[in-house]
Amino acid sequence: MSFTSFEPVIQRLHRSELAVPASNPKMIEKASRCAADVVFLDLEDSVAPDDKARARQNAISALNDIDWGGRTVSVRVNGLDTHYTYRDVIEVVAACPRLDMLFIPKIGVAADVYALDVLVTQIEVEQGRSKRIGFEVMIETALGLCNVESIAQSSRRLEAMCFGSGDFAASTGARSTTIGGLNPDYGVLGEPDAGGRRAYFQADPWHAAQARIVVACRAYGLRPLDGPYSDFNDADGFRASSKRAAALGFEGRMLIHPSQIDGANDIFSPAADEVARARRIVEAMAQGARDGKGAVSLDGRMIDIANIRMAQRLLQKADAIAAAKR
Numbered sequence: 001m002s003f004t005s006f007e008p009v010i011q012r013l014h015r016s017e018l019a020v021p022a023s024n025p026k027m028i029e030k031a032s033r034c035a036a037d038v039v040f041l042d043l044e045d046s047v048a049p050d051d052k053a054r055a056r057q058n059a060i061s062a063l064n065d066i067d068w069g070g071r072t073v074s075v076r077v078n079g080l081d082t083h084y085t086y087r088d089v090i091e092v093v094a095a096c097p098r099l100d101m102l103f104i105p106k107i108g109v110a111a112d113v114y115a116l117d118v119l120v121t122q123i124e125v126e127q128g129r130s131k132r133i134g135f136e137v138m139i140e141t142a143l144g145l146c147n148v149e150s151i152a153q154s155s156r157r158l159e160a161m162c163f164g165s166g167d168f169a170a171s172t173g174a175r176s177t178t179i180g181g182l183n184p185d186y187g188v189l190g191e192p193d194a195g196g197r198r199a200y201f202q203a204d205p206w207h208a209a210q211a212r213i214v215v216a217c218r219a220y221g222l223r224p225l226d227g228p229y230s231d232f233n234d235a236d237g238f239r240a241s242s243k244r245a246a247a248l249g250f251e252g253r254m255l256i257h258p259s260q261i262d263g264a265n266d267i268f269s270p271a272a273d274e275v276a277r278a279r280r281i282v283e284a285m286a287q288g289a290r291d292g293k294g295a296v297s298l299d300g301r302m303i304d305i306a307n308i309r310m311a312q313r314l315l316q317k318a319d320a321i322a323a324a325k326r
Contacts, residue, residue, distance in 0.1 A: 012072050012100075013037045013320045014160060014223050015252035015268035016261050021046035022055035022075070028062045032071075036261050037252065037324070040074035040103045043088050052084050056091055063096040070324070074136060076103035080112050089116060093123045093133060101134040101159065106167065108143035110154035117155040133157065140164030140227070141171040145209055152220040160223040162254055163213050165206050166230070174205060180229035180241055204244065214249040223251040232257035242267040275318045278311035 018036040020027050022043050031039045041059040043052065059075050075096075077088035092099065102120070107113060113135065120133055135157040139148055145168070152161065166179035175183050187202040210226065217224035226245035229238045238260055245253055252268045255261060270278070284298045285307070296303060 013324050016264040017254045019256050022059040023047045023051040025058055032066045032068055034258055038072040040076050042076045044076050044078050044105050060095045063098045072100045074101040074103045079106040089119055093120055101136050103136045105138045107137040107151055108141055109147050110150040113154035117157055134159040136160040138162045138164050139213055140167035148216045152216040160225055161217050162225040162227055163210055164227040178231045226250045226253035228254045228256045232259055239263055269321055270314050270318050278314045281307050281311040
């Protein structure tokens with residue numbers, strides 16, 4: 001254990017996470033053959049109240065009857081503010097040895113995660129389950145963001161944290177035109193030019209929340225994930241949003257449509273030139289260590305231990321992607 005950060009409990013490739021309504025068996029079947037790193041069967045927002053029980057049984061059948069290969073499979077249960085949650089957890093966990101993770105929405109305080117950890121632990125012990133279930137939580141309320149650091153430390157089951165801008169906007173009263181998109185009114189005016197004209201620069205209203213989530217996740221060994229971009233017909237907007245998230249440090253993002261999978265996998269993968277440079281950094285530092293140097297020069301720039309940490313993280317992800325393709 002590092003004195004400056006927690007190490008990830010479980011390493012999973014998590015560039016793309018496809019949401020699939022568990023009320024639709026045909027969509028579940030198609031999702032089992034898709035290229036997403038993670039698929040979650042949704043019992044929450046995409047399922048109407050009258051379909052909740054049937055969707056739960058669909059998810060159980062899909063986990064037990066479909067060959068998911070090496071892909072991570074998760075189930076998003078209903079929020080703790082509903083009466084569906086305990087049945088979702090008890091029935092799915094008890095009946096599905098294949099289940100990798102539970103996706104828990106609308107987490108507000110660390111005690112929410114602790115409560116579900118206790119319940120899942122009891123089920124695992126009673127069932128004699130050998131495969132330990134991981135947790136992914138969604139931060140999508142003002143309360144959740146206020147408590148994001150304590151939530152990140154709430155359970156050793158916790159692997160990932162996802163930002164949900166749609167419900168977050170509803171919680172904070174922010175004006176949003178599309179889930180994951182920008183609001184044209186959120187921006188600043190530049191200084192006047194020689195003719196007195198002032199250019200308008202659009203800004204990102206989600207940046208502050210996203211940055212806080214990324215920092216909390218990286219501090220405690222979790223995978224930070226961006227939320228969905230709902231307009232799946234806006235490929236340019238999706239790519240721009242995803243590139244901002246990747247640049248900020250997100251590991252991947254949630255997707256609402258299969259057409260977004262390839263883009264997410266591409267954007268959240270290290271580019272070939274980045275991988276090549278990272279390998280050169282590692283090699284240069286290794287040579288420097290053999291020569292007794294604490295810092296070395298590569299391509300006219302100084303590199304030191306901070307560079308090698310960044311390079312090693314990038315290479316770990318590149319290696320995981322290569323292994324997934326085999």
